[in-house]
Amino acid sequence: MLLVRPAAFGYNPDTATTNQFQRPADADAQVRPLKQRALAEFDALCAALEAAGVRTVVGEDSPEPAKPDAVFPNNWVSWHHDGTVVLYPMQPASRRPERRPELIAAVEQQAGFRRRRCIDLSDRELEGRYLEGTGSLVLDHCHGIAYACRSARTDEGLLAEWGGLLHYTPCIFDARAADGSVPYHTNVMLAIGTHWAIVCAAAIVPADRERVLESLAASGRTLITISREAMQQFAANVLEVRAGSATSGRGASDLSCHRHVLAMSASAAAALQGEPGAWSTLRGCVDEVVAVDIGGIEQAGGGSVRCMLAEVFSA
Numbered sequence: 001m002l003l004v005r006p007a008a009f010g011y012n013p014d015t016a017t018t019n020q021f022q023r024p025a026d027a028d029a030q031v032r033p034l035k036q037r038a039l040a041e042f043d044a045l046c047a048a049l050e051a052a053g054v055r056t057v058v059g060e061d062s063p064e065p066a067k068p069d070a071v072f073p074n075n076w077v078s079w080h081h082d083g084t085v086v087l088y089p090m091q092p093a094s095r096r097p098e099r100r101p102e103l104i105a106a107v108e109q110q111a112g113f114r115r116r117r118c119i120d121l122s123d124r125e126l127e128g129r130y131l132e133g134t135g136s137l138v139l140d141h142c143h144g145i146a147y148a149c150r151s152a153r154t155d156e157g158l159l160a161e162w163g164g165l166l167h168y169t170p171c172i173f174d175a176r177a178a179d180g181s182v183p184y185h186t187n188v189m190l191a192i193g194t195h196w197a198i199v200c201a202a203a204i205v206p207a208d209r210e211r212v213l214e215s216l217a218a219s220g221r222t223l224i225t226i227s228r229e230a231m232q233q234f235a236a237n238v239l240e241v242r243a244g245s246a247t248s249g250r251g252a253s254d255l256s257c258h259r260h261v262l263a264m265s266a267s268a269a270a271a272l273q274g275e276p277g278a279w280s281t282l283r284g285c286v287d288e289v290v291a292v293d294i295g296g297i298e299q300a301g302g303g304s305v306r307c308m309l310a311e312v313f314s315a
Contacts, residue, residue: 001056001241002107002310003046004073004098008066009038011300014094015069018152019184020177021232022302037296042071045263045292045305052261052290053243057110057312059103070098071297072307075132075185077104079312080166081141083116088133089124091153096125111312119165121158129155131162135185135307140192143219144168147212149175149186171215173208175200178228187306189231193240194260196285197221198278200231222285224278226271233271234304235278238264240286241309259287265304266293 011024011034025034049056061070069075069092076099078086085104090096099122107113121131131137136154138147146168148159156172163170175183183189189200197216202225204212216223226235243261262282264272269291273279283289298304 002073004059004061004070006071007061007063009035010068012068014092019302020181023299041294041297048290048292054241057107059106065097067098069095072303074134074310078133081313085115085118087120087122089122089130090132091130107312113312129158131158135187138186138190145171147171151182173212174205175203189236191236191238198224198236201225202228224281226275230271230275234268235271237304237306239306239309261288262286263290263305266291
């Protein structure tokens with residue numbers, strides 16, 4: 001699991017044009033406190049994951065150029081079971097410097113990932129085509145399905161190309177938030193775990209809804225539907241991660257006692273607890289929930305815990 005400790009976190013106007021979850025700080029005077037708050041929230045999440053026995057690699061953001069969204073590495077890179085590393089094209093030009101070879105090298109050195117091939121799709125940015133990693137893609141690894149909501153950051157043709165390279169079948173659909181806007185990333189409205197799936201069914205347009213829900217149900221997972229209001233509180237922006245013993249520490253998890261740990265924000269947990277039956281059902285599908293207050297990151301960055309975690313699979 002890669003996390004990137006931010007050096008210049010803040011509200012990014014370049015991303016706000018397509019990210020309806022972002023809200024600017026109240027005043028310029030709040031910028032410095034916001035950076036400090038984001039660092040404290042980041043460190044709290046890392047500590048909570050480590051306490052749960054989750055193996056992490058913590059990379060440091062480089063100070064130049066300033067990268068206000070560097071805390072969300074899952075949009076520019078993904079690692080896969082077969083040893084593949086994928087680099088993704090991102091719509092906001094301000095985010096493209098986040099793709100740093102030294103972070104990939106850190107994962108290989110610290111997590112022992114053995115790279116066998118690298119698929120670099122980043123040059124598609126020159127064509128105005130974007131696919132922002134596991135923000136655009138919510139993957140059902142067991143059944144080889146890539147769910148994706150069409151948006152300015154998710155190109156349908158590029159999704160098909162990605163699916164052919166990684167051997168996933170695309171399941172693409174349209175969705176709308178309560179205000180009629182298009183969710184900027186699929187992972188704000190859909191999450192898939194080992195035994196469960198969270199989906200904001202109301203956000204999927206009627207023409208696509210039944211098809212998507214039938215595909216999710218066919219996987220055999222317990223389906224947990226949430227409201228658009230819960231979606232806005234990042235109730236679907238969660239990630240199930242594998243953990244060893246809680247006492248083993250970073251990089252030394254006990255492979256003999258893997259547990260399913262669900263990582264989320266405090267706001268996501270509160271939203272799920274407010275949805276009828278959602279919390280109890282979800283708690284019955286995992287071994288542990290890690291919920292951390294990252295309200296500063298959520299407000300200014302427009303992303304939550306899932307966006308902060310880039311999975312690293314054994315290869």
